[in-house]
Amino acid sequence: MNKIRKINALSVGMALLVGVALPAYAAPDKLTVVVTDEPKSLDPCDTDLSGNSRVMHNNITEALVNLSPKDGSVVPSLATSWRQVDSLTWEFKLREGVTFHDGKAFDAQAVVAALKRGQDPSLACEVGLATLKGIKLTAEAVNPTTLRIKTDVVEPILPNKMSALDIGSPATPNDGKTRSPAGTGPYKLAAWTPGQSVTLTAYDGYWGDKPAIKNATIIWRAESAVRAAMVDTGEAQIAYEIAPQDGTTGQDHAFPNAETSLLRIDAQVPPLNDKRVREALNLAIDRDGLVGTVFHKDAQKAMQVVPPSVFGFNPDIPVWTYDPKKAKALLAAAKADGVPVDKEIVIYGRIGIYPNSSESLEAIQAMLADAGFNARLEMLETSPWLKRLLKPWEKERKPSILQTQIDNTEGDAVFTLPNRFTSDGNQSTIADAKLDKLIADASKSTGDERKKMFQEAFRYIAVDAVNIAPLFHMVTIARVAKNVNYAVDVQAGNEIKLRTVSYR
Secondary structure, three states, X not given: OOOOOOOOOOOHHHHHHHOOOOOOOOOOOEEEEEXXXXXXXXXXXXXXXXXXXXXXXXXXXXXXXXXOOOOOOEEEOOXXXXXXXXXXXXXXXXXXXXXXXXXXXXXXXXXXXXXXXXXXXXXOOHHHHOOOOOOOEEEEEEEOOEEEEEEOOOOOOHHHHXXXXXXXXXXXXXXXXOOOOXXXXXXXXXXXXXXXXXXXXXXXXXXOOOOOOOEEEEEEOOOHHHHHHHHHOOOOOEEOOOOOOOOOOOOXXXXXXXXXXXXXXXXXXXXXXXXXXXXXXXXXXXXXXXEOOOEOOOOEEOOOOOOOOOEOOOOOOOOOOOOHHHHHHHHHHHHHOOOOOOOOEEEEEEOOOOOOHHHHHHHHHHHHHHHOOOEEEEEEOHHHHHHHHOOOOOOOOOOEEEEEEEEOOOOEHHHOHHHHHOOOOOOOOOOOHHHHHHHHHHHOOOHHHHHHHHHHXXXXXXXXXXXXXXXXXXXXXEEXXXXXXXXXXXXXXXXXXXXXXXXX
């Protein structure tokens, strides 16, 4: 397609950057993993953001339960069993003999403290703003190994939600975020050198199977070609988010990563507050032309922000067609009614959010221009991008669309919808009472009723609200050194399972 810039092979300059070093093997007790960007927080209550989670979750900190990557079922971690006592009460039996990295004992009181901290509005914890949003949880330590959690509304999948609450030491400060987390995981934090690396070392007192590799370093590089080359030269053993044009060797493993890429439309600012303009924006994007060029050839066109594996996915919503003629007609009709369709719209992108993230927006910007939009592209580093993603925003802000991804490895729509599509959601650009009620009612329902209402919510977002331009259910690539045993799975975007890595 002539709108999409060809992506060049690795340049001479890149060859000079990585040098001509021959492949080298790391020391048997050391591992280096290279990711796209630096975590923004290493506080246990901030693992709802994937950039933080991949370093923290099940490496430094752990939750009461985990979710199986195979089917999303709830499996034991720091809790060994759980049961529903009544409609508003759940009881968890906790693992004995577990200690935090600072020597303090893991017990029910530690979970009480972590849950209270995670919901503290003054801390603005990501788990409180996302997974635990809209529900008040009160925990009680019945005894050191028995925990009861009461909810203010019916919460039929509370155990699933507990997979997002990483438990930090009771010594974690309550008056601010920590940069020195102490968890119960197989690794403890050795150092966080801002702008350079996070270094972990195996925790000798870990309750479970000990990791095969004692020392792990996580570093970040923005360019896919650089990350891939680092594995070839032995500077790293695992590299994530390799671009399709770079992932062409036998060491590159492609897998669905539970992420859905999209453009979030700020539907509260003219001209994007007019539904015709938002529909035109979707019709102007040639998704077929993007697959196999900028995006992986196996990426699936999306109409909603969860993949088909998620409970509540609606299979009856058709994907947007590419129809620039209709897009122009909608803009013309809106302009005739006084909508300022010529006003500049800023496309905010995030550098390295996924491979070819800049190239994808350059192509989309050209498509929007062809349809009659006045769009300007602005690529941001992660910190300024997060300020565009999360509330509070400036009241007098420019009309904009934001490049983002939404992942759902938990298997239920409740982990996606409330924070992003309700009026008080921390990432929501829409205020719609009907949608709020749909999501709230679905969240407290069970079985077929829950599924039906979530499906209706997704249909409403796609057909009535149109406050997103969904792109693709994503496929990503990881490059793994030849002498390393590491099996990537659907959770790899949120969790680097360091304990499972070994050398051959």
